[in-house]
Amino acid sequence: GQQLNQSPQSMFIQEGEDVSMNCTSSSIFNTWLWYKQEPGEGPVLLIALYKAGELTSNGRLTAQFGITRKDSFLNISASIPSDVGIYFCAGQLYSGGSNYKLTFGKGTLLTVNP
Amino acid sequence: DTEVTQTPKHLVMGMTNKKSLKCEQHMGHRAMYWYKQKAKKPPELMFVYSYEKLSINESVPSRFSPECPNSSLLNLHLHALQPEDSALYLCASSLGQMNTEAFFGQGTRLTVV
Numbered sequence: 001g002q003q004l005n006q007s008p009q010s011m012f013i014q015e016g017e018d019v020s021m022n023c024t025s026s027s028i029f030n031t032w033l034w035y036k037q038e039p040g041e042g043p044v045l046l047i048a049l050y051k052a053g054e055l056t057s058n059g060r061l062t063a064q065f066g067i068t069r070k071d072s073f074l075n076i077s078a079s080i081p082s083d084v085g086i087y088f089c090a091g092q093l094y095s096g097g098s099n100y101k102l103t104f105g106k107g108t109l110l111t112v113n114p
Numbered sequence: 115d116t117e118v119t120q121t122p123k124h125l126v127m128g129m130t131n132k133k134s135l136k137c138e139q140h141m142g143h144r145a146m147y148w149y150k151q152k153a154k155k156p157p158e159l160m161f162v163y164s165y166e167k168l169s170i171n172e173s174v175p176s177r178f179s180p181e182c183p184n185s186s187l188l189n190l191h192l193h194a195l196q197p198e199d200s201a202l203y204l205c206a207s208s209l210g211q212m213n214t215e216a217f218f219g220q221g222t223r224l225t226v227v
Contacts, residue, residue: 033215040221040223042118042219044218088157101170
């Protein structure tokens with residue numbers, strides 16, 4: 001099956017710093033998604049990307065769908081303590097019939113020190 | 115209403131018990147999903163329902179039995195589980211299976227003893 005390589009695995013940063021994380025794959029994806037998950041909660045969708053080269057912002061978050069369709073990055077600017085959580089990338093691929101499946105990266109654990 | 119509601123939030127069950135997890139959404143979404151998530155791991159897809167019909171079963175053991183009674187409800191029936199089945203079970207929904215903006219519930223933290 002498709003594999004997503006997400007890096008870094010974890011980050012420890014100071015409040016106010018910018019953050020960057022990325023996902024790469026050997027497969028081409030139709031869609032890239034970025035989710036954030038806090039302890040005891042389900043993942044929350046942050047940004048969805050549908051076209052190669054697309055650059056989308058959501059407040060302090062910016063994500064891009066790579067030109068090759070095999071990668072995506074997420075940037076967080078001016079981090080704040082509530083940015084703490086696990087960030088997952090997810091790629092969607094048409095898998096035949098009426099089936100579309102999401103594959104998740106292993107996640108980036110972000111810790112922000114006040 | 116943009117919520118996916120899961121009940122119960124926590125569940126402890128013995129290996130001989132039968133229990134059910136419930137999921138509800140009122141966003142008019144026609145695709146609903148069950149995922150299993152172990153600690154510090156990404157969600158793993160278990161089942162997909164599209165228009166109340168089972169669309170994908172990711173080779174899940176038969177001790178997990180999904181049910182979609184109507185377009186707003188999704189159940190996961192549990193029977194004869196093993197301790198290694200302990201995990202966070204997440205329900206999600208999206209407008210259709212082709213639309214990937216999936217909304218997740220809070221999850222049910224399941225412990226099998």
